Amino acid sequence: KAGVTQTPRYLIKTRGQQVTLSCSPISGHRSVSWYQQTPGQGLQFLFEYFSETQRNKGNFPGRFSGRQFSNSRSEMNVSTLELGDSALYLCASSYGQTAGANVLTFGAGSRLTVL
Amino acid sequence: KNEVEQSPQNLTAQEGEFITINCSYSVGISALHWLQQHPGGGIVSLFMLSSGKKKHGRLIATINIQEKHSSLHITASHPRDSAVYICALTPYTGNQFYFGTGTSLTVIP
Numbered sequence: 001k002a003g004v005t006q007t008p009r010y011l012i013k014t015r016g017q018q019v020t021l022s023c024s025p026i027s028g029h030r031s032v033s034w035y036q037q038t039p040g041q042g043l044q045f046l047f048e049y050f051s052e053t054q055r056n057k058g059n060f061p062g063r064f065s066g067r068q069f070s071n072s073r074s075e076m077n078v079s080t081l082e083l084g085d086s087a088l089y090l091c092a093s094s095y096g097q098t099a100g101a102n103v104l105t106f107g108a109g110s111r112l113t114v115l
Numbered sequence: 116k117n118e119v120e121q122s123p124q125n126l127t128a129q130e131g132e133f134i135t136i137n138c139s140y141s142v143g144i145s146a147l148h149w150l151q152q153h154p155g156g157g158i159v160s161l162f163m164l165s166s167g168k169k170k171h172g173r174l175i176a177t178i179n180i181q182e183k184h185s186s187l188h189i190t191a192s193h194p195r196d197s198a199v200y201i202c203a204l205t206p207y208t209g210n211q212f213y214f215g216t217g218t219s220l221t222v223i224p
Contacts, residue, residue, distance in 0.1 A: 102163070
């Protein structure tokens with residue numbers, strides 16, 4: 001079966017712009033979680049969605065937002081981009097309601113560069 | 116304050132060696148994950164465990180809930196095991212997901 005698909009894989013933006021990243025989970029998985037990975041901070045949890053509802057949120061400013069659609073696909077948006085938002089953004093899907101309590105399948109990531 | 120501490124940070128081994136990566140944590144957990152990340156970024160979930168021990172091929176993961184400690188062992192290491200290994204956990208409260216800083220493993224032929 002198809003894995004977790006993230007688009008776009010690479011993108012370059014300038015400060016002040018906004019960006020939308022997409023994540024299509026494995027068929028049948030209803031939970032999608034998002035993570036940011038930077039060389040300085042490592043992996044950090046952004047938020048997770050289950051059945052179109054945000055279940056948990058990490059310690060990120062309100063510029064980071066997300067949503068989940070009825071087909072379980074998820075998008076995350078970052079507004080007013082800052083240089084420090086340059087990172088690899090990963091999403092993962094799982095079958096159960098809470099990402100941390102279920103086996104996760106990760107996408108390949110979207111690498112964002114902010115100039 | 117780091118909820119998850121991993122050691123060592125870097126590890127170089129000869130092919131065939133037995134490898135141990137350690138993860139200590141400070142909160143009560145509902146689950147602990149071991150993840151593998153190869154160069155290029157893709158992450159694979161190796162294990163999820165909340166007690167005891169799990170084995171998959173040459174990989175073994177153990178967890179001691181009382182001591183708040185988990186280990187990932189690789190037997191008969193191979194150059195293809197070269198990757199970053201990351202420990203992650205979900206606390207009892209269930210509303211966060213904490214990651215260790217990772218252990219970069221290089222296995223030399």
